[in-house]
Amino acid sequence: MIIRGDEPEQIKLLRKLYKPGNYFMQGNEAVAYGALFAGCRFYAGYPITPSSEIAETMARELPKLGGYYLQMEDEIGSIAAMIGASWTGFKVMTATAGPGFSLMQENLGYAVMTETPLVLVDVQRSGPSTGQATKGAQGDFFQARWGTHGDHPIVAVSPTSGQDAFWEIIRAFNIAERLRTPVVFLFDGILAHTRELVKIPDVDEVKITYRKLPQNEEEAKLPFGDPHGDGVPPMPLFGHGYFTHVTGSTHKENGLRDVYTPEVHDRLVRRIHRKIEQNRHVYEKYEEHFTDDAEILVVSWGVTARPALGAVLKARREGIKVGLFVPKTVHPFPGERMRELGKRVRAVLVPEMNLGQMILEVQRFVNDDVLLKGVNKIGGVPLTVEEILREIRGVA
Amino acid sequence: MPEIYSKYPMIKYLRKEALPTALCPGCGGGTVLNAFANAVDQLKIDPRDLVVVSGIGCSAWIASPYFLADTLHTTHGRAIAFATGVKVGLPDKKVVVISGDGDLASIGGNHLLHAARRNIDITVILVNNFIYGMTGGQVAPTTPFGAITTTTPYRNIEHPLQISETIAAAGASYVARWTTAHVYQLIESIKKALQVKGFSLVEVISQCPVQFGRRNKMKEPAEMLRWFLKNSVPISKAKKMPPEELEGKFVIGEFVNRQRPEFVSELNKLIDEVQEHFGLKEV
Numbered sequence A: 001m002i003i004r005g006d007e008p009e010q011i012k013l014l015r016k017l018y019k020p021g022n023y024f025m026q027g028n029e030a031v032a033y034g035a036l037f038a039g040c041r042f043y044a045g046y047p048i049t050p051s052s053e054i055a056e057t058m059a060r061e062l063p064k065l066g067g068y069y070l071q072m073e074d075e076i077g078s079i080a081a082m083i084g085a086s087w088t089g090f091k092v093m094t095a096t097a098g099p100g101f102s103l104m105q106e107n108l109g110y111a112v113m114t115e116t117p118l119v120l121v122d123v124q125r126s127g128p129s130t131g132q133a134t135k136g137a138q139g140d141f142f143q144a145r146w147g148t149h150g151d152h153p154i155v156a157v158s159p160t161s162g163q164d165a166f167w168e169i170i171r172a173f174n175i176a177e178r179l180r181t182p183v184v185f186l187f188d189g190i191l192a193h194t195r196e197l198v199k200i201p202d203v204d205e206v207k208i209t210y211r212k213l214p215q216n217e218e219e220a221k222l223p224f225g226d227p228h229g230d231g232v233p234p235m236p237l238f239g240h241g242y243f244t245h246v247t248g249s250t251h252k253e254n255g256l257r258d259v260y261t262p263e264v265h266d267r268l269v270r271r272i273h274r275k276i277e278q279n280r281h282v283y284e285k286y287e288e289h290f291t292d293d294a295e296i297l298v299v300s301w302g303v304t305a306r307p308a309l310g311a312v313l314k315a316r317r318e319g320i321k322v323g324l325f326v327p328k329t330v331h332p333f334p335g336e337r338m339r340e341l342g343k344r345v346r347a348v349l350v351p352e353m354n355l356g357q358m359i360l361e362v363q364r365f366v367n368d369d370v371l372l373k374g375v376n377k378i379g380g381v382p383l384t385v386e387e388i389l390r391e392i393r394g395v396a
Numbered sequence B: 001m002p003e004i005y006s007k008y009p010m011i012k013y014l015r016k017e018a019l020p021t022a023l024c025p026g027c028g029g030g031t032v033l034n035a036f037a038n039a040v041d042q043l044k045i046d047p048r049d050l051v052v053v054s055g056i057g058c059s060a061w062i063a064s065p066y067f068l069a070d071t072l073h074t075t076h077g078r079a080i081a082f083a084t085g086v087k088v089g090l091p092d093k094k095v096v097v098i099s100g101d102g103d104l105a106s107i108g109g110n111h112l113l114h115a116a117r118r119n120i121d122i123t124v125i126l127v128n129n130f131i132y133g134m135t136g137g138q139v140a141p142t143t144p145f146g147a148i149t150t151t152t153p154y155r156n157i158e159h160p161l162q163i164s165e166t167i168a169a170a171g172a173s174y175v176a177r178w179t180t181a182h183v184y185q186l187i188e189s190i191k192k193a194l195q196v197k198g199f200s201l202v203e204v205i206s207q208c209p210v211q212f213g214r215r216n217k218m219k220e221p222a223e224m225l226r227w228f229l230k231n232s233v234p235i236s237k238a239k240k241m242p243p244e245e246l247e248g249k250f251v252i253g254e255f256v257n258r259q260r261p262e263f264v265s266e267l268n269k270l271i272d273e274v275q276e277h278f279g280l281k282e283v
Helices: A008-017 A027-038 A052-065 A075-086 A098-114 A141-146 A162-179 A189-193 A262-277 A302-317 A335-344 A358-365 A385-395 B003-007 B009-013 B029-042 B079-089 B101-107 B109-118 B163-170 B183-195 B221-231 B263-277
Strands: A021-026 A040-045 A068-071 A091-096 A118-126 A132-136 A155-157 A182-188 A195-200 A245-247 A286-289 A296-299 A322-327 A329-331 A347-352 A371-376 B050-054 B070-073 B094-100 B123-128 B174-179 B200-205 B232-234 B250-257
Touching: A008 A052, A021 A027, A027 A040, A027 A052, A027 A091, A027 A118, A027 A162, A027 A182, A027 A189, A027 A195, A040 A052, A040 A075, A040 B079, A052 A068, A052 A091, A052 A189, A052 B263, A068 A075, A068 B079, A075 A091, A075 A098, A075 A118, A075 B079, A075 B109, A091 A098, A091 A162, A098 A118, A098 A141, A098 A182, A118 A162, A118 A189, A132 A189, A141 A182, A141 A329, A155 A162, A162 A182, A162 A195, A182 A189, A182 A302, A189 A302, A286 A302, A296 A302, A296 A335, A296 A358, A296 A385, A302 A322, A302 A347, A302 A385, A322 A335, A335 A358, A347 A358, A347 A385, A358 A371, A371 A385, B009 B029, B029 B094, B029 B123, B029 B183, B050 B079, B070 B079, B079 B094, B079 B101, B079 B109, B079 B263, B094 B101, B101 B109, B101 B123, B109 B123, B109 B163, B123 B183, B163 B174, B163 B200, B163 B250, B174 B183, B174 B221, B183 B200, B183 B250, B221 B232
Parallel strands: A040 A068, A040 A091, A091 A118, A118 A182, A155 A182, A245 B070, A296 A322, A296 A347, A347 A371, B050 B070, B050 B094, B094 B123, B123 B200, B174 B200, B232 B250
Antiparallel strands: A021 A195, A118 A132, A155 A329, A286 A322, B174 B250
């Protein structure tokens, strides 16, 4: 039986199982509990460091809630099974790391093309290839954006702590459901394995949403149309007698394949892009610290946003007018806000645990007369407050 | 819809707006679609209780989009993995995968093997035409030894995978192999496969006169069907034959038909046990 997660008995189960309060838990556990609160009742995955505790937590907790944990034969099968389950009505998730994320790319594109809601957690680890399997990194920023082939939009969310991960995975599910789209959750091996304070809220504090379902036969016959003008078609789930046809090939509004008519492809792919573009209010999110009077701006994300904040606080104490901008939805990048902030400052620093990825997005929105500099570190050890502070002082 | 379909008794199971099919003249795919529709009809299965899943290649087009049910046309090789998710979500529906040998036994071979091991209640109709047809007739892991294909222009030096034998060994509840020249037996086996609780595989040896027969001295579809009939050996007889005599033969019949615990039932049983254990049943 399909579980959406908001049924009265599910609320009772969540309340009985997970008492509100402060817990000392791993980031990976926070992701898993957040997913359970978000209504995820189907998980298909394949073990990979440093993501495995998400699978282990889901395997232990899902059956208590009547949900399904499947360990598939590989990552390709994992995302395939979750797409199949999503079309039956489940909220679905998998968790993986770089090598597994690479294997999932083809079916991630399938999910974009067939507008299948799912949440894919990538616990970023140091690459390329097997790299440093146990070490965290932020090297998959553009893999999340462009890993699958062809023109496609993607939404990617990246949290900055265990507590943040709990709430942000719920937000990731809400975006996926609201926009009928896959959402990538860019976590990392450091936050994943850090144990820290995570406050589990009362179920009532968690607002969750479920995909639009067809309200009548007409809507059900157009699983890839746009009856409401918001670019998001209602989803006619399998098993309801709609005779829904779903294909990754170019298809018409009724779902039937048409790979020969240029206009059909153009209309479909542009509508999928427009769906994401015109619903920015659904997913755009960023944090700002001291940006009002900043002359120097630090732009950072994920795990690195933490030492970045530490460095900004210390620099402020030294009298340096520096601010911090943290995109929480990293794709699509909050470009308009970046442009506004970029106009007011003379230098922008972008610390990240890679050799310069988000900085390329920042560059698109900052004028040439602003000094733009990456603060990059690889090797699996996070950037420190001192390292970032030194760079701030250098441009002060 | 072309006029010819109006006289076809199984037309009620087809998506009229998608016809005619894209299959080549003489393709065995039509026979498979017909056999499947007849099996559904004879069992009186409501197509609303069917989800048909396929992958990539000519045989993936046999039922998608032509069969009027929920149809999921997936990426190359992954149909069974997608179907696994569908079956967990809809345990009361019949989930059927219809796809080809390259799709299910080469790129998707691992999913086939593990679905059989789990014994998940999915019916797989694997259409084995010995060739990658859609891409132009390249060698497949099912191509007979010595055959000519566009990528074995001199001869095939590899030996084909024995799909039915492998999947029977992996733990499936039901496995049978027939050819498109054994239509009635094929329909009966599809019916059994649809009824068995567990993983079922019906392998159909099927003709591809355009990409396989043409390059192997069997240009006409009928020549290929005669080749199937001449070289088919019933499994009871094959058991008594030495392996070297079976080289190049098609062993036909039922390989296994047995009861084993089924994956989704076991999964639901486990959930029940866990909820019972933690006192969550009466919440």
